[in-house]
Amino acid sequence: MSTDIQPQPGITDIALYEGGAASLDGVKDVVKLSSNENPFGPSEKAVEVYSKSSRALHRYPSTDHKNLREAIAKVHGLNADRVICGVGSDEVIAFLCQAYAGPGDEVIHTEHGFAMYRISSLAAGATPIEVKERERITDVDAILDACNEKTKLVFIANPNNPTGTMIGGSEIARLAAGLPKQTLLVLDGAYAEYVEAFDGGANLVDSRENVVMTRTFSKLYGLGGLRVGWGYGPKHVIDVLNRIRGPFNLSQAQMETAEAAVKDREHAVRCREENTRLRAWLAEALAEIGVPSDTSCANFILARFATPEEANTCDDYLKTQGLIVRRVAGYNLPHCLRITVGDEASCRRVAHAVRQFKEGKA
């Protein structure tokens, strides 16, 4: 009987990840602000390299990712030997769970933390533990209180998705120093590039043996569709992760395109500056009409409504206007909508539509 064929424990507890919607039936001129994508797209140089890479599709890719690792290391001032590349940072998160957490182990994530931490923990057979935040901000003391001898991993996104908030370097250092001996701290820096002069925790990685940082090309670099991310950690951790990484996990096209993208500093800086400017404008425009948000350090705003009903009704109205934003009830934030900072026209459109809704003209 097929019922005798059962997956490993934990796997059937996984709720399927829901990506941001990309289209609306019967609505033209749709603006997608639901997946924190870069509205300006990737570097032109990266696109050119991607096109050219099609000529070598019959060749297997390099297994050691050397050129990409060295380009990343040069831009960020890191040791290339301790960089690992993955199919999105999601894959690096999965490697960490597979390598360090199994049945009987606990993996801590925060109340409004990224969905993949829970999914990858369950996939590895470990038990995800949700820890409260303080007013949508990571609470270091609550995390330390939740640690015990079973805690193997602690995941913190800084800045966090979907709250957009972040905690300072001294708080992160205090967390790393206070963890049990067997616990690895993972600093998810998917949005680190949006914070000027922020290293995402790289210095802390260098100065300790229990901290790993993950980064991605999906957000600031505008390459969500390419699927490239990376991690930076102590030698002992990177050695372990490389043992479970598939030798050909990244195609040559992925590696060469990401390499061109990270080298194009001009594009990266321009995208960050535009995001900072438009994020401030959007937050202000929404606050003026009674939709507050925490100061965001990322490329989205978590708009707070009075009730879950109001958030959902507003979302329904935005859809009729061709605007797709993200409901975040699954992140314990049913009264909020997460709105990606788009280009200027999209920001104006979404602010206008929320105003129409709030003023009852919808």
Ligand SMILES: *Cc1c(COP(=O)(O)O)cnc(C)c1O
């Ligand atoms: C988008 C995002 C990622 C990146 O995922 P990729 O697999 O690199 O596309 C990782 N962590 C958080 C918190 C994110 O929001």
